[in-house]
Each structure stands twice: as C-alpha cells, then as structure tokens.
Amino acid sequence: MIQHNLVKVGMADLNIATDGAILKTTGLGSCVGLTLYDPIRKVAGMAHVMLPSSEIARETKMNVAKYADTAIPELLDRMLAAGAQMISMKAKMAGGAQMFAMSGHTDSLRIGPRNVESCTAMMLKFKIPIISQDTGGSFGRTIEFDSINGMLSIRSVQFGTKEI
Amino acid sequence: MSLFNRFEAFELDVLKEVGNIGAGNAATALSRLLDKPVDMAVPKVSLLPFEEVAERVGGSEQIVIAVFLRVEGEAPGNMFFIIEEASAKRILRQLVSIDIEEQEGYSEMELSALCEIGNILAGSYLSSLADFTHLTMAPSVPAIAVDMAGAILSYGLMQYGEMGDSALLIETTFLEDRQSLEGHFFLIPDPESFEKIFRALGVVSE
Numbered sequence: 364m365i366q367h368n369l370v371k372v373g374m375a376d377l378n379i380a381t382d383g384a385i386l387k388t389t390g391l392g393s394c395v396g397l398t399l400y401d402p403i404r405k406v407a408g409m410a411h412v413m414l415p416s417s418e419i420a421r422e423t424k425m426n427v428a429k430y431a432d433t434a435i436p437e438l439l440d441r442m443l444a445a446g447a448q449m450i451s452m453k454a455k456m457a458g459g460a461q462m463f464a465m466s467g468h469t470d471s472l473r474i475g476p477r478n479v480e481s482c483t484a485m486m487l488k489f490k491i492p493i494i495s496q497d498t499g500g501s502f503g504r505t506i507e508f509d510s511i512n513g514m515l516s517i518r519s520v521q522f523g524t525k526e527i
Numbered sequence: 528m529s530l531f532n533r534f535e536a537f538e539l540d541v542l543k544e545v546g547n548i549g550a551g552n553a554a555t556a557l558s559r560l561l562d563k564p565v566d567m568a569v570p571k572v573s574l575l576p577f578e579e580v581a582e583r584v585g586g587s588e589q590i591v592i593a594v595f596l597r598v599e600g601e602a603p604g605n606m607f608f609i610i611e612e613a614s615a616k617r618i619l620r621q622l623v624s625i626d627i628e629e630q631e632g633y634s635e636m637e638l639s640a641l642c643e644i645g646n647i648l649a650g651s652y653l654s655s656l657a658d659f660t661h662l663t664m665a666p667s668v669p670a671i672a673v674d675m676a677g678a679i680l681s682y683g684l685m686q687y688g689e690m691g692d693s694a695l696l697i698e699t700t701f702l703e704d705r706q707s708l709e710g711h712f713f714l715i716p717d718p719e720s721f722e723k724i725f726r727a728l729g730v731v732s733e
Binding site (some may be wrong): 373374375389390391392393394413414419420421424426429460462463464474501502503504505520521 | 577578581586587588590595632670671672673674675676677678679681682685688689690691692
C-alpha cells in the first residue's frame with residue numbers, strides 16, 4: 364500500500380489520524396510540531412503550535428490550536444475520543460528554531476525556544492514521555508507523522524530528511 | 528480580527544500608497560545599483576490568513592532568500608525582502624561580479640553581499656516612508672536566511688498571533704527585465720502601528 368492518506372495540519376492547527384493516514388505540516392520555523400502517538404491503538408495526533416502560552420491572547424474568537432497550553436489538551440481530548448489511551452501515549456516534537464539570529468532583542472525573538480519549553484512542560488504535566496525530538500537550530504522543517512508506526516520524518520533544506 | 532474588519536476602502540488605499548512610496552524608492556535604489564530600469568507592480572494590501580502568506584512567494588516549502596529587518600520606532604513592524612534563488616544569483620553576478628558556481632548553498636561572502644543589498648533597499652523603503660509620514664522608523668541590523676518560505680515568514684507574524692489568525696501585509700513586487708529578476712517586499716506593521724500611520728497621514732478613523 365503506497366497510497367497513503369495525507370492529512371494536512373496548517374499553521375496554528377491540529378489534527379488526528381488513524382488507519383495508516385499520515386499527518387503533515389510544512390514550514391515549521393519557530394513553531395513547534397508536537398506529535399502524540401498511541402502505538403497500541405495506532406492513533407496519531409499532531410499540533411502545529413505557534414505561541415507558548417494563551418495568557419497573552421487578545422483575540423475574540425480563540426483558536427486553541429495556536430497555543431501550547433491549549434492545543435495539547437485539545438489534541439489529547441480528540442485522540443482519547445478516537446480510542447487512544449493516556450497510559451500508552453508517547454510524544455515527539457520538532458521545530459522551535461530561531462530563524463534569525465539578532466542581537467539586542469529579548470523575549471519576542473526567543474519564541475522558538477519558548478515554544479519548546481512550553482510543550483515540554485505540558486508533556487511533564489500530562490506525564491507523557493518525549494521519546495525523541497529535533498528542536499532548535501536556525502532552520503525550517505517540514506514534518507510527516509505516520510499513524511502506522513509513529514515514525515516522525517523531518518525534512519530541512521540543509522540536512523535533508525531524517526526519521527526520529 | 529475585529530480591528531481590521533472596519534478598515535475602509537480608502538484606508539486600504541492609504542496603505543497601498545505607503546507601499547508605493549516605500550517600494551518606489553527601493554526600486555529606484557535597486558535600479559541605480561544595477562544601472563538598469565526596474566519595474567514595480569502595483570502594491571497589494573491584504574489581510575491574509577497565516578496559511579496563505581507564504582503562498583505569495585511560492586508556497587510554504589519554497590526555498591527563498593530572505594532579509595529580515597525589525598522596524599523600530601513610532602510605527603514598529605517587520606520587514607522582509609524576499610528573492611528567489613535564481614534572482615539572487617543574478618543580482619550577485621551583476622552587482623558584485625561574484626559568479627556563483629553551480630554548487631548548492633551560498634558562501635558567507637555571498638550571503639553577506641545579499642544581506643547588504645537587502646539592507647540598502649529596505650533602508651530606502653523605510654526612510655522614504657519615515658519622511659512621508661514624519662514617523663520615526665529605524666531598521667534593525669538585518670539578518671539573512673535561506674530556507675523554507677513558511678518557516679521564514681511565520682517569524683514576522685508572531686505579533687498577530689496573539690490577536691487572530693491573519694495578518695495585514697503590504698506587498699510590492701518588482702521586476703527587472705520582465706521576469707529575470709523578481710523581488711518581494713513585505714511590510715508587516717505591528718497591529719498597533721496602523722492607527723499611528725493613519726493619523727500621521729491625516730486619515731482620521733472613527
């Protein structure tokens with residue numbers, strides 16, 4: 364079976380996949396692509412997190428998929444509804460780069476590392492182990508997450524494709 | 528994003544004019560540098576969902592060269608000068624006689640030259656805009672990246688992330704010799720800056 368069903372996850376978006384479908388998100392810069400997987404029930408989930416915390420949200424119609432602290436609970440809910448179980452959940456993540464190295468700026472330009480920190484803290488809170496990650500650096504990533512085996516494939520311009 | 532829903536057609540026209548003046552000066556600067564005529568497209572002002580911003584330069588995964596400057600001062604924002612690889616090589620050849628071998632990647636010298644070109648163009652864009660609006664707008668030290676358009680541009684959208692899923696950007700494309708050299712300017716003012724730009728130009732919003 365070569366023809367896989369591709370489920371696109373946009374920026375500040377999340378989705379789940381089962382039955383061999385592949386989750387894909389493109390052009391991760393400082394955003395973090397966090398994936399969750401239940402290897403027993405083969406339920407995969409992916410969130411394209413843009414900002415670390417919803418505390419700063421000023422929007423009227425809140426997009427929960429945008430912030431690490433709201434996207435992860437939502438993703439978990441949807442995966443549990445699809446049959447996944449907390450106990451076997453494993454996490455992987457990629458992204459959180461610092462695209463431009465600039466001096467004289469503080470927090471707003473450290474957004475990538477802060478996204479990673481926030482996702483890590485959420486995993487700790489839900490007691491989900493992060494089994495592998497490819498974060499940081501100063502380059503963009505496109506990722507694909509396979510719901511058959513939980514492999515996370517990461518492609519970047521400089522380093523080609525790797526799987527974690 | 529309720530803030531932008533109330534933008535009137537004439538206010539968008541004002542922003543187009545902002546792009547016109549800034550990029551017009553930048554195009555003149557580029558034309559002088561290259562000693563060739565440079566054409567400019569009519570600026571586009573659009574409120575775009577994050578997903579679609581990168582589509583403007585060929586899609587999220589398109590590899591582009593981007594010079595990024597943070598605009599500081601009374602009307603802060605983010606500015607990108609984006610060129611495709613083929614155009615970058617042509618600029619380097621014409622301008623600094625660096626002949627790019629057909630190898631992958633760029634040397635530090637080549638990136639530095641491109642960064643400086645972006646800096647000159649962005650500087651002329653912003654200084655003409657600052658003159659026109661009487662607002663202080665100072666560019667930061669430029670930074671350059673060669674990477675996926677989605678990864679690069681999302682960096683300039685963070686200020687909008689807090690308040691919605693779309694960003695307002697002023698886009699100008701210029702061309703030299705029809706298609707052979709194409710560059711894009713994106714000015715993405717911080718959400719708070721619009722009020723100041725409008726007021727500076729005598730557009731009183733209700």
